[in-house]
Amino acid sequence: MSSSPFTLKWGIMATGWIAEMFVQDLLTNPAARNVNDVAHKVVAVGTSSSNDKAAKFLEKVKAPEGVKTYGSYKELVADPDVDIIYVATPHSHHFQNAMLALTAGKNVLCEKALTVNAAQARKLVQTAKEKNVFFMEAVWTRYFPISSKVRELVKSQAVGPIYRVIADLSFNKDKPDGTVDFDDSHRMVNINLAGGALLDLGIYSLTWLFQTLYHCQPEEEKEAPKVVAAINKYHTGADEMTSMILQFPKHKSMGVGLTALRVGTDVDGENSGGPACRIQGSGGEIQVMGPLYRPLQYKVIKKDNPGKVEVYDMPIPHDDERDWGHGMFWEADECARCIRDGKKESATLPWSESIVIMEVMEEVLRQGGVTYPELITTDVFDPESSLNTGKR
Ligand SMILES: NC(=O)c1ccc[n+]([C@@H]2O[C@H](COP(=O)([O-])OP(=O)(O)OC[C@H]3O[C@@H](n4cnc5c(N)ncnc54)[C@H](OP(=O)(O)O)[C@@H]3O)[C@@H](O)[C@H]2O)c1
Structure with a gap:
């Protein structure tokens, strides 16, 4: 029934x-x-x-x-x-x-x-x-089936313990006159609207570092990362290129997060540059194809099976009646289930984790000298x- x-x-x-x-x-x-x-x-x-x-x-x-x-x-x-x-x-x-x-x-x-x-x-x-x-x-x-699957693979050590993750979300918006393809008033570069690559795009590079290196750590071993970062600033004062290293010394792991407005993750948006995220374990690697905000394909390559690349596609289900479906409904479903069940936060992105991510981004901006108005x-x-x- x-x-x-x-x-x-x-x-x-x-x-x-x-x-x-x-x-x-x-x-x-x-x-x-x-x-x-x-x-x-x-x-x-x-x-x-x-x-x-x-x-x-x-x-x-x-x-x-x-x-x-x-x-x-x-x-x-x-x-x-x-x-x-x-x-x-x-x-x-x-x-x-x-x-x-x-x-x-x-x-x-x-x-x-x-x-x-x-x-x-x-x-x-x-x-x-x-x-x-x-x-x-x-x-x-975080609510894409591919994210759940990758977290499951990491937790089950499908490619052994994970020691390094490299993640990039960058857009090639460079123009020949030295600017990028956003007006100075656009929220992507406008300091009054908290513009810059990190808060808009870099959050996705961090999402992959966090959901593989931090979220999958057992609760009693949770270790917030140490951060080293470098920023190139745009003429508006916002960050146009940001690179960060997140170190988890107790877990012997590191994440490298990249984001930029002048070069893209790949040239054509079709993954010609290879995976946008590489999750490297002692027994092999999981590769996630970009763009990292809307991942639809991942690959698994195992050390004991060299030369064999397992490829998995997880497309967005399409509503034929309305002819659309972007993939944001899964997070909406999570909200509905949590509220139905009386939960105040989502276990897939708990409050404490959102705060640690904001602490990391604040530290990256501090090291790069980016400041926003009061x-x-x-x-x-x-x-x-x-x-x-x-x-x-
Ligand atoms: N999840 C994703 O994939 C994704 C993708 C893109 C953006 N985002 C996030 O969503 C947020 C909005 O991005 P967007 O691309 O939708 O931006 P947008 O197209 O510029 O829309 C922002 C809206 O905010 C309202 N607003 C209120 N005060 C504003 C002000 N001073 N300047 C500009 N807009 C103002 C306006 O709507 P009203 O006048 O109707 O109130 C405006 O249409 C950002 O935080 C961004 O990071 C998420």
Whole structure:
């Protein structure tokens, strides 16, 4: 006998590019990915400026009738029909916007990078605890079947103990005039919007280092890494190329994380440059093909079976009815299951791990001399901050 699925009711904060991808995935039929125990409903969308903008967004994503629209984030978080707020603003805004939602008693899924620094991340976690609500950083990649599979292979020592992981997510946006292909005002390079390669792309290189080298460590042996980093800065002050070494001396392991805006992980985006992540153990290696935020293929090469490369594809299930499916629905399903089961955090990306990752990124930026303005680095919540009211 099949019981009806638990349906999570979403409020969407901001209507930019990723909000569009995410809402499309929420509207995807869960059966297309063989999910029957949870479902999603978009009940409201709020923008920083107008109802009209929210209405246009709903049209664009072909949302069903009846979704409410709000011209402010404050109204959105006050909607009693909303179970969970998806925060899809630039990272500069995440702390203030997520605090707005948490203090209103809402569950929150907050886009990556979670915050601009570790103090903000700690404050969000503390607030989620106080309010007894669910809170998660939206690192969708962690919930891909390929990520689960790779973590399983690492834990079972399929290629022996892992000693080194190399991970890269870089985009070739170099232009002949010496700039990169983003306007100085664009969130990718704008210091006021916490721009730079690390917080936007490098988080994925770190995701692979962390989910293989840190997450898989037994709880009683957890070791946060020592960090050595180098940064080349763009003329806006944001980081345009960042390289980091994460050392786990007790585990005799190291991670090398790379990210850049002037050269790509590979030339054509088709993995011509080889794997984007190499997970190296004493008995062989697991290779993950890029892009690292949306991994669809991995390979296993074993020392005792030289010359044989095992190749595994794990494509995104496609909803034929709506003709889409980006792969963000798996993290949404995780939110629904956690909330259904009364869990406040996801075991796949626990609060403590999000905080350690933010500590690492803060340290990398410190070593590279990147600084952001006080408005976006403060860990003092202000509901009237321009980041919450949309005054630009
Ligand atoms: N998971 C992923 O794969 C993925 C991919 C891309 C981006 N992201 C993350 O998602 C977040 C948003 O990225 P995006 O590419 O969607 O950005 P975007 O297209 O620029 O959208 C950001 C939205 O935030 C709102 N906003 C509020 N104040 C703003 C301000 N001062 N300047 C700009 N926008 C402001 C706007 O929506 P309203 O006016 O409607 O409120 C805007 O449309 C970032 O943290 C990014 O790292 C994640």
